[in-house]
Amino acid sequence: MKCDPTLYRAAPPSLAVKPRLIRHLFLPPLIIALMIGLGYIGFWVSEHYGIRSLSENGQRQLELHARAVESEISKYTYLPSLLELESSVSKLLDEPSSETRQTVNEYLEGLNRRSRSRAIYVMDTTGRVLATSNWRDVDSYLGEDLSFRAYFQNAVRGQPGRFYGIGSTNGEPGYYLAHGLEEHGKIIGVAVVKVRLEAMEERWQRARLEAFVSDENGIIILSSDPARRLKSVVPLSDETKEKLARSLQYYWFPLNELQPLARETLAEGVEKLTFPANSELASDEQDITYLAQTRPLSDTPWNFTLLTPLADLRREAINQGILVAVAFALVAFLLIAWNERRKVIATRLAAREALQEANNQLERRITERTTDLRASNERLKGQIRERRQAEETLRRAQDELVQAGKLAAIGQMSTSIAHELNQPLAALRTLSGNTVRFLERGQLDVASTNLKTINELIDRMGRITASLRSFARRGDDKGQASLGKAVDAALQLLGSRMESAHLDLHRDFNDVQVQIDQTRLEQILVNLIGNALDAMQSQPLPALWLEGEEYDGKYRLRVRDNGHGIDAEARKHLFEPFFTTKPGEQGLGLGLTLSASLAAATGGHLGVEHPASGGTTFVLSLPLVSPTPAEPI
Numbered sequence: 214m215k216c217d218p219t220l221y222r223a224a225p226p227s228l229a230v231k232p233r234l235i236r237h238l239f240l241p242p243l244i245i246a247l248m249i250g251l252g253y254i255g256f257w258v259s260e261h262y263g264i265r266s267l268s269e270n271g272q273r274q275l276e277l278h279a280r281a282v283e284s285e286i287s288k289y290t291y292l293p294s295l296l297e298l299e300s301s302v303s304k305l306l307d308e309p310s311s312e313t314r315q316t317v318n319e320y321l322e323g324l325n326r327r328s329r330s331r332a333i334y335v336m337d338t339t340g341r342v343l344a345t346s347n348w349r350d351v352d353s354y355l356g357e358d359l360s361f362r363a364y365f366q367n368a369v370r371g372q373p374g375r376f377y378g379i380g381s382t383n384g385e386p387g388y389y390l391a392h393g394l395e396e397h398g399k400i401i402g403v404a405v406v407k408v409r410l411e412a413m414e415e416r417w418q419r420a421r422l423e424a425f426v427s428d429e430n431g432i433i434i435l436s437s438d439p440a441r442r443l444k445s446v447v448p449l450s451d452e453t454k455e456k457l458a459r460s461l462q463y464y465w466f467p468l469n470e471l472q473p474l475a476r477e478t479l480a481e482g483v484e485k486l487t488f489p490a491n492s493e494l495a496s497d498e499q500d501i502t503y504l505a506q507t508r509p510l511s512d513t514p515w516n517f518t519l520l521t522p523l524a525d526l527r528r529e530a531i532n533q534g535i536l537v538a539v540a541f542a543l544v545a546f547l548l549i550a551w552n553e554r555r556k557v558i559a560t561r562l563a564a565r566e567a568l569q570e571a572n573n574q575l576e577r578r579i580t581e582r583t584t585d586l587r588a589s590n591e592r593l594k595g596q597i598r599e600r601r602q603a604e605e606t607l608r609r610a611q612d613e614l615v616q617a618g619k620l621a622a623i624g625q626m627s628t629s630i631a632h633e634l635n636q637p638l639a640a641l642r643t644l645s646g647n648t649v650r651f652l653e654r655g656q657l658d659v660a661s662t663n664l665k666t667i668n669e670l671i672d673r674m675g676r677i678t679a680s681l682r683s684f685a686r687r688g689d690d691k692g693q694a695s696l697g698k699a700v701d702a703a704l705q706l707l708g709s710r711m712e713s714a715h716l717d718l719h720r721d722f723n724d725v726q727v728q729i730d731q732t733r734l735e736q737i738l739v740n741l742i743g744n745a746l747d748a749m750q751s752q753p754l755p756a757l758w759l760e761g762e763e764y765d766g767k768y769r770l771r772v773r774d775n776g777h778g779i780d781a782e783a784r785k786h787l788f789e790p791f792f793t794t795k796p797g798e799q800g801l802g803l804g805l806t807l808s809a810s811l812a813a814a815t816g817g818h819l820g821v822e823h824p825a826s827g828g829t830t831f832v833l834s835l836p837l838v839s840p841t842p843a844e845p846i
Contacts, residue, residue: 240549244542244545247541247545248538248541248542248545249538251537251538251541252534252535252537252538252541253534254534254537255533255534255536255537255538256530256531256533256534256537257530257534258533259529259530259533259534260526260527260530263526263529263530264479264485264504264523264526267504267521267523267526268479268480268483268504268506271504271506271519271521272506274422274519275506275508275517275519276508278417278422278424278517278519279508279510279517281413282413282426282435282510282517283510283511283512283513285410285412285413286388286408286410286510286512286513287512289328289330289390289406289408290390290512292324292328292330292333292390292406293368293390293391293392293404293405293406294392294404295324296333296335296392296394296404297392297394297395297404299317299320301313301316301317301320302317302320302335302344302394302402302404303394303396303401305317305335305343305344306335306337306343306394306396306401306402307396307401309337309343314343314344317335317343317344318344318345318346318348318355321333321334321335321344321345321346321348322346322347322348322349324346325346325347326346328406330406330407330408331385331387331407331408331409332345332346332347332354332387332406332407333345333346333404333405333406333407334346334347334354334355334404334405334407335394335402335403335404335405336359336365336402336403336404336405337401337402337403338369338400338401338402338403339358339360340358340359340360340361340362340365340369340403341356341357341358341360342354342355342356342357342358342359343355343402359405362376362378362389363376364376364389364390364391364405365391365403365405367391368391368392368393368403368404368405369393369400369403370393371393371395371400372393373390373391373392374389374390374391374392374403374405375388375389375390375391375513376388376389376391377389377428377434377515378463379463379466385409386409386411386434387407387408387409387410388407388408388409388410389405389406389407389408390405390406390408391403391404391405391406392404392405410434410435411435413435414435414436414437417437418437422437422519423437423438423503423519423520423521423522424436424437424517424518424519424520425437425438425441425442425517425518425520426510426515426516426517426518427446427515427516427518428514428515429514429515430445430449430453430457431445431446431447431449432444432445432446432463432468433445433446433471434515441471443463443466443468444468444469444470444471445468445469445470445471446470446471446518447470448470449468449470454468473486473487473488474487474488474489474500475487475502479504482506482507482508483504483505483506483507484504484505484507485502485503485504485505485523486502486503486505486520487500487501487502487503488500488501488502488503501522501524502522502523502524502527503520503521503522503523504520504521504523505518505519505520505521506518506519506521507519645663645667647663648660648663648664648667651663692728692729692730692731693726693727693728693729693731693838694726694727694729694730694731694733694734695724695725695726695731696722696723696724696725696726696727696734696761696768696770697722697724698724698731699731699734699735699738700720700722700738700759702735702738703735703738703739703742704718704742706735706739707739707742707743707746710743710746711746714746714749714750714755715755716746716749716755716756716757717754717755717756717757718756718757718759719756719757719758719759719760720759721758721759721760721761722759722760722761722770723761723763723768725761725763725768725837725838725839726837726838726839727768727817727835727836727837727838728815728816728817728835728836728837728838729811729812729815729817729835733811734835736807736808736811737808737811737812737819737833738772740804740805740807740808741772741808741831741833742757742772743804744804744805744831745757745772745774745776745829747776748774748776748777748778748828748829749774749775749776750776751776751777752775752776752777754775755774755775755776756774756775757772757773757774758771758772758773758774759771759772760773763837764834766836766837767817767834767835767836767837768834768835768837769832769833769834770832770833770834770835771822771830771831771832771833772830772831772833773824773828773829773830773831774828774829774830775827775828776828776829778823778827778828778829779821779823779829784821784823787805787821788805788806788809788819789806805819808833812833812834812835815835815836816835816836817833817834817835817836818832818833818834819831819832819833819834820832820834
């Protein structure tokens, strides 16, 4: 590359002095001003988009935690109206007596314990507490006159009473839900439930979440920071403060205003708040700035506010602004250096050629790296294909192992099954011979009775062989099974063992439909019940419990025995393949492993518990086809 040497000729001294003087006087201040301006623009842009990103993420957090607060508040709304169904409450309101009051006190005490509320009490239409769940406590509400409370005044007029306040008896804060108790269309009393919401504050603190809830008066009633509690987020006039003091809603707290140093509204329900460094809310020596996002809570006049600290965002924005200013200064310096060193154009051209060569090398490296990545991608695809083939082979092997486990179980039961079949066969031989003689003698009635007995024995043998065929066939990967039928089939297969052991069987479960193949469920139950029978061989009074319950969209079946239990060392290897505690060749060590694998394949689980009273409990959890269980068996 050639350049025109006339472009780089030095100007005559008389013409070069003035422009150089101008550059020296005005260029540095201009560069400094541009650095400051571009740095501020970079800071502002970074902070603006950072706040937008925080706002979007905070909106999701706001919705999540607000719904959690709404759920916590609404789960107690049914309790006050529940007391209308209790006849003793109506009797107490109609004709108060010490006996009726004691009955209602004990009922409210039990209901409060089960619902985990703070207190439940009943008032007459004058606001006098007639019965309460805390009647045993020193600070009991019994006999208190609470007619001045707003929730009572609303409830006695037939309106829902919702009220947050601090108790006048013990100074304890709580959320009160009141309901007017009606009889023949007339309100005869008021039922009140007091709930403590401080558990949410503890969850916020553990999650390091800064948030608060303000009520209809603008008073913070719940806060992750205790210093904010019972402060006002809106200015309160002297008249309003006096009114709230007379109502004793917040006891004698001063209700100071939570005043930020700066407040900037960014959008509806979104603000930027700055609190002073010397306030009791500050945790360090600098002012604290938050992104405050507020959302009203459903079914209440309350608002939930999420505070997101902007200190990290502010520092990052400052770093971005400094980076922009430094980058501009660097560019300006490079431009000035390039302008001042035009005379060394040859060096510049050499540097450009070197840069071009470096660029070419980079492109070559990129090409080589792309080729390597393509080759790696092809190898990865091949590994994926091999893994899929291995998974398919493993699945087929597992199916074969399951079938082997079934056949092993049938082999272990062969003696019992032979005994079950030999009895009907011996009876058939005797009855058939007797029938021939009875026919020869003309005793048709006795012969007919023998033939009916023969038919019943044949049906019994057919049920035994049908159970074996059903148990031995291969199961499908997907399907639906009846728990009751599976239990009946397993008990029929193990019937002779159970009869010989004189087993005491307890059944307490529902005949539900679960998501598993019928034969696979039967195999799991045969393994579990068979293991229980093995564990109870030395028990003089063996007992087996089959207990079920529905939990979180799944059905849990507990198979519990009173056998010798499992020692601590064997528990570590309980679900390992080929591990067994049975002597000799009585077990292959595959039953529990296959059962756990079959349960896990359908989204279920097989676990074990070791009760302190002895014995062993296996817990089989399977997904329900329908959430509504059938009638108990």
